[in-house]
Amino acid sequence: MDEEMISKFELAIPIDRTIQAELLLLLGQQPSHGYELIQRLNGADFKSGEADPATVYRNLRRMDKDGLIKSHWEVGESGPGRRLYELTPQGLEALKVWTNYLAEQKAKLENFLNTYLHFVKSQLEMDEGRDKP
């Protein structure tokens, strides 16, 4: 696969699939408003890509509507008021489901990598066998 194809392949993995889990985890750690969440998400070592504000806010609204998080307007003490988001009990359950799903995906990826390593090793052994007189 050349670089262009690899880039297209990476782009085909939708950030929306995991950003909800990432946001739920961050909100589980502490309630936050969107501005702060975007900063925390981009500073997290588990982020799956650059989180643009449109994607973050769209997912926050979706999860708010679905009852996974709840929000209210918080008056700013020295700055602007902002909508503050926090995790609900349903959100905590959803985070557990996400974590199980990600653990399964991790196991599958590890199996894939192990199988690939075996494949490469067998190819090398075959090549070495061919080279012997």
Added chain:
Amino acid sequence: MIGNQKTLKIIHAGALQRVVENCVELLIKQNPGLKIKILGVGSREGAKRLLSGEHYDIIALADQALFAELLVPDLVENYFVFATDQLVIGYDRSSRGSKEITQDNWVDTLLDPQVNFARSDHDLDPCGYRTLMVWQLAEKFYGRTGLYEAMEAACIPYSIHPKSLDLAKALFTGKVDYAFLYSSEAEQLELPYITLPSKINLSNPAYANFYDQAVVTVESKIPGKSVILHGKPIEFAIGLSKDSQYPELAQSFVDLLTGSEGYSILEECGLIPC
């Protein structure tokens, strides 16, 4: 039924014209007989109008920082961030170089002597000082020393188009090839536009520290004095006047804008509700 004598007055960023009009329409449906007067201006100009004694019940501005700088605590008690946006380069299909311009070559396209481009007035309109910030950030981002000064020298005088919505009209009439606008304005007017990298388009709080390096001097609230503004992510905010005669009605407007109906309106108008 609201008595005919009640007239709610709203002053808003020109970029919010369609958003405010749509919300007003809904509020009037909910309150038959209510009269609402709206005025769209550059947000910095709008805040200064309040300082000079003009009265409005609701103030919706394109830069949340204007509230703290000019209006709180004397004229407004609380204000709320309700939407974000990004700066883009809008153009018309007949603009010179429009078939070739991309996110990678926009600087060279705009600096072509055959091409003209414009920005709004930084003393009146946040889009104006944000454009200057974008140019400063672009100089750092692309590593092109002198980019900012070159853009300033080549730009059409800013006084010709006081606010960003004026720029959009100039694009339509062909007076301007390119203009620095909010993406929501370009979307609403169905103008084609070039998006800029998020590190320079003032859209993403993740780059707040980088944006902070951009510095623009504008007229302060004291005549003859100036104030220094630093780059920040774009945030629109709304507040109620402390001396509103109809605080409940004014609050209804804010509730509408920041509720589910307002969300839909903001999204339809190309803004990001937050």
